[in-house]
Amino acid sequence: MPFPTLPEPGAGFIVSGTVVHGEKRGRALGFPTANIALARGNLFPPEGVYSSIVRFPHRDTFYGATVSVGTNPTFPDIASIRIEAHIHDLDELLYGLTAELRLLHRLRDMRRFSSVEELIAQMESDVRQSRRLLADLGCLTPTRNAG
Numbered sequence: 594m595p596f597p598t599l600p601e602p603g604a605g606f607i608v609s610g611t612v613v614h615g616e617k618r619g620r621a622l623g624f625p626t627a628n629i630a631l632a633r634g635n636l637f638p639p640e641g642v643y644s645s646i647v648r649f650p651h652r653d654t655f656y657g658a659t660v661s662v663g664t665n666p667t668f669p670d671i672a673s674i675r676i677e678a679h680i681h682d683l684d685e686l687l688y689g690l691t692a693e694l695r696l697l698h699r700l701r702d703m704r705r706f707s708s709v710e711e712l713i714a715q716m717e718s719d720v721r722q723s724r725r726l727l728a729d730l731g732c733l734t735p736t737r738n739a740g
């Protein structure tokens with residue numbers, strides 16, 4: 594099936610960049626993320642958690658993802674804004690690849706949690722909500738563009 598089927602063509606905030614190394618905490622939390630270094634000319638999206646589609650142009654593949662934009666305030670050692678994509682149904686090393694993120698729906702604000710357990714519980718709920726939303730939009734993952 595061709596992908597994606599969206600209610601409005603061109604919907605969402607689009608950014609692109611390269612997958613770079615993060616703090617490597619994500620996998621231990623149960624939610625590995627691809628950290629995206631924005632390419633020149635891209636604007637930072639507002640901080641928050643988003644339901645998204647990720648495209649890898651060189652492979653012409655699309656995935657659903659839940660994306661976090663912010664300074665990860667639960668971990669005070671992070672000073673700069675990070676864009677991190679937890680890509681659904683993909684467990685692969687992606688470093689160095691170009692990724693294009695289409696942020697379709699803002700789920701919530703970025704928050705500081707007083708424990709890692711609370712953050713994990715919230716991420717579980719975010720990913721569940723994000724998958725449901727993408728399914729409702731007709732975005733099936735993972736898939737390759739037929740066109």
Ligand SMILES: Cc1cc2nc3c(=O)[nH]c(=O)nc-3n(C[C@H](O)[C@H](O)[C@H](O)COP(=O)(O)O)c2cc1C
Pocket residue numbers: 615616617618619620622624626628642659660661664665666667668677678679702703704705706712716719720
């Ligand atoms: C769905 C999702 C929601 C997130 N929400 C928050 C949040 O509200 N607060 C926060 O401090 N970090 C949040 N994060 C970021 C995590 O703290 C971060 O992914 C984790 O520390 C791993 O970072 P690393 O890839 O640099 O190791 C979120 C990440 C994801 C994937």
